[in-house]
Amino acid sequence: MILRGTGEVMAMDEPRRKPSIVKVAEYVASVGEGGRFTKLDLFANVPDVAQADRRMRDLRPMGWKIDNYKVNSDLKPDEYLLVEIGTRIDQGEPVPKTVRKNITGPKRRRIMERDGHACQVCGVHAGAEYWDEAGRNAVLSIGHIIPVSDGGNNDDENLRAECQRCNDESRNNTKRPPAPGEVLIQVTALKSRDKKKRLYAWMAAGRRTVDDVDDAFIQWSRLSRMDRLNVMAKLGSQVIKTDGS
Ligand SMILES: [Zn+2]
Missing domain, CATH: 1.10.30 (DNA Binding (I), subunit A)
Structure with missing residues (x-):
């Protein structure tokens, strides 16, 4: 970990930026229904959005009808026609649940x-x-x-x-989200290296990954109640004997 002090962690807590898909929606809507634009126009108008054409495709399930040359032979390859504006996520409307x-x-x-x-x-x-x-x-x-x-x-x-x-x-x-400094204290307070390594692996993966402990628990939870108690009692005696972590 390269977190040196709370000051540096605080700097990570930047104000929320406008989501990519919203920027794309803003541009496409600005063309107006019936308006045409090219892929280059799109890229030029949302220069900081990676794969803006893909983000634009994500608008379709939200009711945005954007034709290309495959469905409209009047259009050149790389040209689009905005037929209908869908959910106004560019104006703060929430994404429909079905999407x-x-x-x-x-x-x-x-x-x-x-x-x-x-x-x-x-x-x-x-x-x-x-x-x-x-x-x-x-x-x-x-x-x-x-x-x-x-x-x-x-x-x-x-x-x-x-x-x-x-x-x-x-x-x-x-x-309210917790203060970054508090989270850092909580993270560094984990005493054993094993716990820290496990947490770091989760952070790196962006989710809780299933490790051998999780998997053992999953298998255990599938046992009958009596078997669960038996296995738990056996582990209990081991934990009490070897408690060191
Ligand atoms: Zn939950």
Whole structure:
């Protein structure tokens, strides 16, 4: 880690920038319905957006009708026609829910498998009871790490298993984020090198990765209640004997 002091960490906490897809929507809308523009016009008008043509494609599921030469023979390759403006994300309208959920069954299963059927935010396993909310069992779904409204896509790397509770919290996030300095203190307070290494791996991957501990827990949670108690008792005696971490 190259975090030297809280001052440097604070500098990372920049004001929120305008999402790429919103910049693209702003430009495309400025052309006006019925207006034409080229791929070069697009790139020139949103110079700081990488892959602006891809971001523009992401507008289509939000009701933006943008024709190209494949569907309109009047257009040259590289030329576009704005037929209809969709959801005005450029004017602060929220991204429709249907766009967020556009993930196929096989992809869903693949992400769930990769994430060990556990919420990548709070760690709760599918169907398990919340440790801090008795009587409520976790329902998992697939969520976006970078929200669609911020230009996030449906690639595997941007998706993760999330429980409904965490998903709701991040969607209506009214809670203030913690102070970066506090988080740094919490991170450095982790005593064992193993814990730090595990956390660092999660940070580098941008999500909680399933390590051998997680996997052992997943396998254990599939046992019957009696078997779970037996295995837990055996581990308990080992932990008490060798407690050092
Ligand atoms: Zn969760």
